[in-house]
Amino acid sequence: MKKKIIIIGGGFGGLNAAKELDDVDADILLIDKANHHLFQPLLYQVASAALSPADIASPIRAILRKQKNITVLMGEVIDIDINSKKVFTEDSEYRYDYLILAPGSRHSYFDNDGWEKYAPGLKTINDAITIRQRILLSFEIAEKLHQKSEQEKYLTFVIVGGGPTGVEMAGAIAEITNKILLKDFRNIDYSMTKIILVESLERILTMYDSELSETARKDLEKMGVNVLLNTRVTNIDEKGVYIDGVLMETPNIIWAAGNTIPKITKTLKIETDKAGRIPVEKDCSVKEHPEVFVIGDAASLNHEGKPLPGVAPVAIQQGKFVGRTISDELKGKKREEFHYFDKGNLATIGRAKAIMQIGKIKASGIIAWIAWIFVHIMYLIGFRNRYKVMSEWIWYYFTYRHGMRLITFLKK
Amino acid sequence: MKKKIIIIGGGFGGLNAAKELDDVDADILLIDKANHHLFQPLLYQVASAALSPADIASPIRAILRKQKNITVLMGEVIDIDINSKKVFTEDSEYRYDYLILAPGSRHSYFDNDGWEKYAPGLKTINDAITIRQRILLSFEIAEKLHQKSEQEKYLTFVIVGGGPTGVEMAGAIAEITNKILLKDFRNIDYSMTKIILVESLERILTMYDSELSETARKDLEKMGVNVLLNTRVTNIDEKGVYIDGVLMETPNIIWAAGNTIPKITKTLKIETDKAGRIPVEKDCSVKEHPEVFVIGDAASLNHEGKPLPGVAPVAIQQGKFVGRTISDELKGKKREEFHYFDKGNLATIGRAKAIMQIGKIKASGIIAWIAWIFVHIMYLIGFRNRYKVMSEWIWYYFTYRHGMRLITFLKK
Numbered sequence: 001m002k003k004k005i006i007i008i009g010g011g012f013g014g015l016n017a018a019k020e021l022d023d024v025d026a027d028i029l030l031i032d033k034a035n036h037h038l039f040q041p042l043l044y045q046v047a048s049a050a051l052s053p054a055d056i057a058s059p060i061r062a063i064l065r066k067q068k069n070i071t072v073l074m075g076e077v078i079d080i081d082i083n084s085k086k087v088f089t090e091d092s093e094y095r096y097d098y099l100i101l102a103p104g105s106r107h108s109y110f111d112n113d114g115w116e117k118y119a120p121g122l123k124t125i126n127d128a129i130t131i132r133q134r135i136l137l138s139f140e141i142a143e144k145l146h147q148k149s150e151q152e153k154y155l156t157f158v159i160v161g162g163g164p165t166g167v168e169m170a171g172a173i174a175e176i177t178n179k180i181l182l183k184d185f186r187n188i189d190y191s192m193t194k195i196i197l198v199e200s201l202e203r204i205l206t207m208y209d210s211e212l213s214e215t216a217r218k219d220l221e222k223m224g225v226n227v228l229l230n231t232r233v234t235n236i237d238e239k240g241v242y243i244d245g246v247l248m249e250t251p252n253i254i255w256a257a258g259n260t261i262p263k264i265t266k267t268l269k270i271e272t273d274k275a276g277r278i279p280v281e282k283d284c285s286v287k288e289h290p291e292v293f294v295i296g297d298a299a300s301l302n303h304e305g306k307p308l309p310g311v312a313p314v315a316i317q318q319g320k321f322v323g324r325t326i327s328d329e330l331k332g333k334k335r336e337e338f339h340y341f342d343k344g345n346l347a348t349i350g351r352a353k354a355i356m357q358i359g360k361i362k363a364s365g366i367i368a369w370i371a372w373i374f375v376h377i378m379y380l381i382g383f384r385n386r387y388k389v390m391s392e393w394i395w396y397y398f399t400y401r402h403g404m405r406l407i408t409f410l411k412k
Numbered sequence: 413m414k415k416k417i418i419i420i421g422g423g424f425g426g427l428n429a430a431k432e433l434d435d436v437d438a439d440i441l442l443i444d445k446a447n448h449h450l451f452q453p454l455l456y457q458v459a460s461a462a463l464s465p466a467d468i469a470s471p472i473r474a475i476l477r478k479q480k481n482i483t484v485l486m487g488e489v490i491d492i493d494i495n496s497k498k499v500f501t502e503d504s505e506y507r508y509d510y511l512i513l514a515p516g517s518r519h520s521y522f523d524n525d526g527w528e529k530y531a532p533g534l535k536t537i538n539d540a541i542t543i544r545q546r547i548l549l550s551f552e553i554a555e556k557l558h559q560k561s562e563q564e565k566y567l568t569f570v571i572v573g574g575g576p577t578g579v580e581m582a583g584a585i586a587e588i589t590n591k592i593l594l595k596d597f598r599n600i601d602y603s604m605t606k607i608i609l610v611e612s613l614e615r616i617l618t619m620y621d622s623e624l625s626e627t628a629r630k631d632l633e634k635m636g637v638n639v640l641l642n643t644r645v646t647n648i649d650e651k652g653v654y655i656d657g658v659l660m661e662t663p664n665i666i667w668a669a670g671n672t673i674p675k676i677t678k679t680l681k682i683e684t685d686k687a688g689r690i691p692v693e694k695d696c697s698v699k700e701h702p703e704v705f706v707i708g709d710a711a712s713l714n715h716e717g718k719p720l721p722g723v724a725p726v727a728i729q730q731g732k733f734v735g736r737t738i739s740d741e742l743k744g745k746k747r748e749e750f751h752y753f754d755k756g757n758l759a760t761i762g763r764a765k766a767i768m769q770i771g772k773i774k775a776s777g778i779i780a781w782i783a784w785i786f787v788h789i790m791y792l793i794g795f796r797n798r799y800k801v802m803s804e805w806i807w808y809y810f811t812y813r814h815g816m817r818l819i820t821f822l823k824k
Binding site for chain 2: 034035036052053054055057059061062065071072073074075091092124125126129136137140143144183184185186187384391395405406407408
């Protein structure tokens with residue numbers, strides 16, 4: 001009888017595992033809550049109206065259309081029984097011989113879940129559309145108000161968290177605000193917009209050397225972003241955000257400060273690390289359960305003494321590794337250990353502004369920016385998306401105009 | 413003191429009036445509920461996952477960016493006082509010397525407003541996304557079901573109304589279903605999908621000669637659409653749609669059967685025609701109020717003995733005419749009468765299938781289809797949208813793949 005392989009999650013990890021299992025004679029089932037794979041590194045560009053959702057997302061079924069050994073299901077896994085080797089969705093149960101758990105991560109509000117309502121994070125297309133609409137709507141409201149004091153709060157944008165998402169989002173808001181939106185509004189004073197990036201540590205982008213962090217900070221400041229270091233958000237409510245206890249009134253708060261793991265991992269009943277991640281063995285499997293793999297953001301695996309970061313390259317490499325491991329094992333080969341190949345880090349701040357660190361090579365400015373473009377286009381799935389995103393970027397580079405500025409009124 | 417001109421609505425009528433007033437020394441205020449102008453004739457392609465919302469919509473501010481005499485407000489007009497010449501939004505009032513009312517139309521459920529929940533119409537981007545998600549989600553659900561009898565209702569699509577929107581939507585669903593979706597699902601049987609177009613009259617597309625109606629009907633049937641003529645929808649509820657009293661179980665019902673006028677026109681307290689439209693004089697102004705114009709779908713004006721239809725060319729020509737009328741009047745010129753120049757009708761049924769009637773010239777098939785493409789690209793606003801839509805169509809023509817198949821979970 002054919003072996004049954006279940007993959008939970010169609011993100012970078014799950015999708016790469018699925019593709020690696022291409023030639024395996026097994027029944028593979030991929031389950032995801034969404035019907036699409038999302039290229040999360042560019043999600044902030046959807047939130048800032050530079051790209052359309054469909055530019056960075058593709059239906060998982062379409063991506064795996066030619067792979068005959070796989071079935072894709074849109075659904076939510078609500079329980080996993082690791083002993084009887086079963087996965088439960090709301091309406092069905094599925095037995096597995098191998099399980100690949102690649103559920104990604106969600107935002108953590110550090111036990112302040114009430115903040116989410118006012119300060120959405122940026123993980124899904126829906127998040128991005130919510131943020132986009134909030135930003136655009138704030139400008140529309142400000143344009144209608146007659147008193148500067150009333151306008152002020154709508155023209156204030158606070159981004160919490162100075163990691164890559166926070167930095168990219170702050171830079172993107174600065175660009176859309178200064179270069180684009182202000183030209184279209186007659187009643188808004190350029191000098192009134194305030195963009196604030198709040199970071200609790202002493203520098204932003206801590207995965208980079210401190211001089212690159214400093215370059216990024218200076219770039220942001222030049223673009224009009226006020227970067228607050230060693231600063232904490234103490235509360236968020238319907239009035240706005242409290243920065244070191246002081247209220248900053250605004251409806252525009254974006255959360256990019258912490259991650260946690262989806263609830264489904266808890267059903268494994270395995271003790272997690274501090275960040276809620278599942279510790280895995282050197283082959284990415286769970287202790288005493290060699291048939292269960294956890295990969296990507298949800299896995300905790302040390303590499304050169306430090307836990308691997310929750311970034312796309314880790315998930316991609318782990319996905320491929322686990323797919324290959326299962327494929328080999330079914331052919332009778334012995335398992336190997338996962339080795340992460342660190343290709344370096346890249347973050348963009350704005351037009352022709354980025355930073356790059358590959359081992360000891362550091363760069364910033366236009367060179368890093370071109371590298372960033374090249375890498376992101378290369379990793380986008382599908383020729384069609386590559387072509388579309390590239391043409392949007394070229395259009396924007398020459399016109400300074402973002403086309404995706406639609407407020408479509410999500411129903412509440 | 414400068415004259416004040418208020419335009420309500422940024423659709424084809426309002427936008428063209430605004431542009432025509434380009435060189436007038438007046439304060440123009442354009443108010444729209446949305447922040448974008450929408451190219452409604454292609455909305456069905458957003459609903460059927462062929463185009464992205466941003467391909468056919470542009471922010472009104474961006475379109476009018478260079479026109480310095482105009483202010484754009486996103487807001488809802490809740491009252492008009494035609495005697496004191498004032499327009500009221502939720503938070504402000506605005507005085508006018510000239511008012512151009514171009515609010516478009518909404519769906520009419522013929523006093524069955526409860527049907528809207530189950531059978532959305534297709535007027536806004538939100539409508540299109542709702543319909544798109546319902547269709548895609550139905551396939552996802554059907555894929556998970558194990559009994560054919562359970563799958564059946566999710567694979568049934570009922571379109572109510574055989575006008576251009578209904579026909580285009582039925583054709584588009586047939587294409588996405590047969591050519592695209594079915595290849596991506598492993599558990600769905602091609603022969604089970606049912607697409608039904610319900611028309612109460614004896615033929616579809618009644619604005620065309622009967623032989624073209626018949627060509628369109630045959631094309632639809634060839635594509636797998638079941639066209640029911642002389643047939644009425646008697647009820648719609650949570651179970652499905654009742655066709656001549658018989659229940660057809662399905663969650664996929666699209667309403668394209670009737671139009672009515674937005675409530676705001678009622679505040680004018682003018683007696684309307686049977687369809688709820690405001691009768692206007694030959695110069696598109698309201699009787700006894702030469703300073704108030706009503707244009708587009710909301711206006712009732714006879715042309716060669718018949719009321720002008722609620723289509724884009726009428727709204728565009730009336731918008732331009734009214735803009736010019738005001739502009740001329742401010743220069744002391746006398747008013748003229750509006751003359752509609754009928755450029756003919758075009759409707760598309762599917763790939764390389766369309767019908768066309770321009771005066772006595774009739775055509776169908778690929779010639780009409782190419783004309784349809786040409787006209788729609790030409791009237792799209794902005795080079796950017798033209799370029800994007802054209803490239804999507806070319807992509808689709810060669811690959812048969814729609815890229816916009818995203819279920820993004822609108823919050824309820």
